[in-house]
Amino acid sequence: MTEQSPPSRTVSPADTKASLSEPETIGQVLRKSAASTQPLTSTPGWALRLTLTHLPNMLSDGNKTRTLGETPPEIREQVRKVVMGDAPWPLVMLGAVGAGKTCTALCMLDRVAKSRRYYTAQQFVDDARDADMGRLMRGDYLESIREFWKKWRNYGITCVDEIGSRSSREKVSDHHYEAVKRSIDERHGKPCIWISNLTLQQIAQVYDDRIASRLSEGTHITFTGADRRLKKGTA
Numbered sequence: 732m733t734e735q736s737p738p739s740r741t742v743s744p745a746d747t748k749a750s751l752s753e754p755e756t757i758g759q760v761l762r763k764s765a766a767s768t769q770p771l772t773s774t775p776g777w778a779l780r781l782t783l784t785h786l787p788n789m790l791s792d793g794n795k796t797r798t799l800g801e802t803p804p805e806i807r808e809q810v811r812k813v814v815m816g817d818a819p820w821p822l823v824m825l826g827a828v829g830a831g832k833t834c835t836a837l838c839m840l841d842r843v844a845k846s847r848r849y850y851t852a853q854q855f856v857d858d859a860r861d862a863d864m865g866r867l868m869r870g871d872y873l874e875s876i877r878e879f880w881k882k883w884r885n886y887g888i889t890c891v892d893e894i895g896s897r898s899s900r901e902k903v904s905d906h907h908y909e910a911v912k913r914s915i916d917e918r919h920g921k922p923c924i925w926i927s928n929l930t931l932q933q934i935a936q937v938y939d940d941r942i943a944s945r946l947s948e949g950t951h952i953t954f955t956g957a958d959r960r961l962k963k964g965t966a
């Protein structure tokens with residue numbers, strides 16, 4: 732899989748050279764991005780109205796913008812607290828399919844002009860395996876496992892979606908487990924979002940208590956409500 736255009740809803744950072752030797756709040760990241768040339772809106776502070784420039788598969792229709800305007804206020808408030816450093820990372824989004832988790836996370840990533848990465852858990856595990864086996868191609872460049880993890884550590888913000896999505900009962904493979912656990916450890920103290928349709932208890936069943944415990948250190952948002960895709964269909 733290439734970094735530029737993975738299938739649906741994958742954010743591809745234009746530049747991954749940012750080095751974050753110290754933990755950085757997303758507020759700092761956002762302030763940096765505000766000074767960049769990225770076409771963001773002029774709303775001060777945590778702008779909720781975002782220009783869709785990189786993610787044509789989400790809410791895409793010509794020049795439409797991705798917005799959190801329809802997101803419940805209590806969720807926006809929790810997101811704002813994490814972004815501003817008033818609540819701890821990692822941000823963990825849980826809840827049923829179609830409740831708006833991915834959309835909310837991508838709205839956050841939209842606000843970081845550079846150095847961001849969206850993966851599904853499966854994509855991440857596949858890339859980690861390919862890097863480990865010396866066959867992870869980035870364009871015409873072969874990325875080593877060392878570079879893979881270094882980049883992962885240095886992104887301004889990351890999101891891993893669909894954690895444990897295959898099954899809420901069966902254990903994942905050893906490789907999958909190790910890759911996800913390390914992905915969490917390498918982002919410790921840094922802006923990162925983890926998304927799952929499972930509860931933390933189910934995550935503990937599919938992975939184990941160590942992974943559930945790491946995720947439970949952060950801020951949880953549980954999305955409730957009907958599947959928005961179905962609502963759209965019936966509108």
Ligand SMILES: Nc1ncnc2c1ncn2[C@@H]1O[C@H](COP(=O)(O)OP(=O)(O)O)[C@@H](O)[C@H]1O
Binds near residue numbers: 790800802827828
């Ligand atoms: N804040 C929002 N405003 C408008 N549409 C939204 C919003 N959040 C989600 N949606 C729409 O609802 C559908 C499901 O959202 P998604 O984020 O993919 O859900 P989940 O990740 O929880 O399964 C998508 O089609 C998305 O475009």
Ligand SMILES: [Mg+2]
Binds near residue numbers: 829892
């Ligand atoms: Mg989703």
